[in-house]
Amino acid sequence: MNTLDLLVRSIARLPGLGKKSATRIAYHILTNDRSEAQRLAELLHTLHDTIRRCSICGSFTESDPCDVCTDQGRDRSTICVVEQPQDVAALEASSEYHGLYHVLGGVIAPIEGVGPGDLTIGRLVRRAGESGIQEVIIATNPTVEGDTTALYVARQLETVAGVTVTRLALGLPVGGDLEYADRLTLARSLRGRTSL
Template sequence: MYEGIVQDLIDELGRLPGVGPKSAQRIAFHLLAAEPSDVLRLAEILREVKAKVRFCRICGNVAESEECRVCLDTRRDLTVICVVEEPKDVVAVERTREFRGRYHVLGGAISPIEGIGPDDLRVKELMTRLADGTVTELILATDPNLEGEATATYLARLVKPMGLTVSRLASGLPVGGDLEYADEITLGRAFEGRRSLEV
């Protein structure tokens, strides 16, 4: 145990995800040894982030104003919504430069074992967005794991009466991998989703 405020800093750092007691101690001593201006800059950014960043009132993405950068962009296609679990998934899809529609961030996936049901996610907000008839296509880009699949199944069932085009991201073999290491489920999905080659 260190004295007073140093131990408090180690304890606070240790509460961050993925930071154990040893890492917390290492970061704390790095901060103590660093230039005061660097540490103050970090402190200022932490304060500013907490004060300024909020969730977009339309899509639930992180934003610095009432609406996020994507929702404010008038060049985006208003007829397509891509549903993702977390704001970091928006960044992942944006990196592809393939999607020009807007997003809807659910805030997680349905996980009954953790006590998370549809009412704990931003499902009602999604239904409200779909109600005015502007959106004609919904892309379900929840994680390709069991909870993500179940969430996509639930949403597809919910929006079915609205007559929208509902699609799910394809799953299959990762680019750059070896076929022999693919598991049966992934390889099976790749076979299901195979496409003809136009040459």
């Protein structure tokens, strides 16, 4: 198998890419300037050495603890619990949240062999118990596993005194269309209706 086939196969293994798009990308890289391929190679080569997990919140960072955990300008009374590091980036992009984060590292999924012990729930309970923490927002995905995990985490946090546990609101997405909303979402958005 030649280098080009190996490259196509390697690219096709990435999420969202099939053989056709991988081939297109490989030929694009090959046809284009060598410097672009070199830069991408360099970034991939150093990636795992440059970026590590923050020892406090568990999100990706180049310096440990991460920028969010060390930022004294943020609201240090709130912890937002997410499944994956990329969720931190998504929430940061919303510019709505200014507190701290905690990355669980996944969700409870017995079928895939992921139990509560595989997640950073113990560390979250310890962090929630630290002085000053008033609220823990559980922002796991609104899926069966995400909801189960949210409930489990909430129950673990019951032992921590003085901390309110909340969950992200469910409802229609902004710009969404009532006609095309699934009935579960519509039901939740009715139940969670707010006064105007």
